[in-house]
Amino acid sequence: METLFWVLPLLIFLARVVDVSLGTMRIIFVSKNLKKLAPIVGFFEVFIWINVMGQVMQNVNSIIHYVAYAAGFAAGNYVGIVIEERIAMGHVIARIITKEDTDDILKYLKREKCGVTIVDAQGKKGEVKILLTVIKRKKLYEIYEAIEKFVPDSFVSIEDVKSVSDESFLGLPSKKKRFLGTFRALRKGK
Numbered sequence: 001m002e003t004l005f006w007v008l009p010l011l012i013f014l015a016r017v018v019d020v021s022l023g024t025m026r027i028i029f030v031s032k033n034l035k036k037l038a039p040i041v042g043f044f045e046v047f048i049w050i051n052v053m054g055q056v057m058q059n060v061n062s063i064i065h066y067v068a069y070a071a072g073f074a075a076g077n078y079v080g081i082v083i084e085e086r087i088a089m090g091h092v093i094a095r096i097i098t099k100e101d102t103d104d105i106l107k108y109l110k111r112e113k114c115g116v117t118i119v120d121a122q123g124k125k126g127e128v129k130i131l132l133t134v135i136k137r138k139k140l141y142e143i144y145e146a147i148e149k150f151v152p153d154s155f156v157s158i159e160d161v162k163s164v165s166d167e168s169f170l171g172l173p174s175k176k177k178r179f180l181g182t183f184r185a186l187r188k189g190k
Helices: 003-030 035-060 061-088 103-111 137-149 178-186
Strands: 091-098 118-121 127-134 155-161
Touching: 003 035, 003 061, 035 061, 035 118, 103 137, 103 155, 127 137, 137 155
Parallel strands: none
Antiparallel strands: 091 127, 091 155, 118 127
């Protein structure tokens, strides 16, 4: 009987981990404008959630069910973040601001087929160069390592990019048509 006491709370915990992880992925898919994938993931997320809530409400006087629900929510957030880091969908823009010589980092970025825009600028402590490059998120760790190796005293900021107009700058075939459709949809408020 003791074993059965823990089965339902364990199932609630595990189901909650799955549904919150799916929720994290759905939000990412929505932010990346993946219109076909986001609703499918959302369906399974809500389907699991409704079933879990039904079990919690059937056992309204059992604190262990509430704890399992809350712990599953917390663990699901963690698991969702880990999954998102592993998938690393989309692109980011890296801004590298440095007073150092940029020849080696530029050679590295070009070797990695990353398009780079260089801007001469004036910073707080004098003249600087700003390197702008759009990269696939999967390459971000490698780029960080290269920055640390070639221009370690740089200021670096990373920002998500919703879409890119010409992926040939990233060493990939062009997807201009998809970008233009996304851009038009954003302009129309869709």
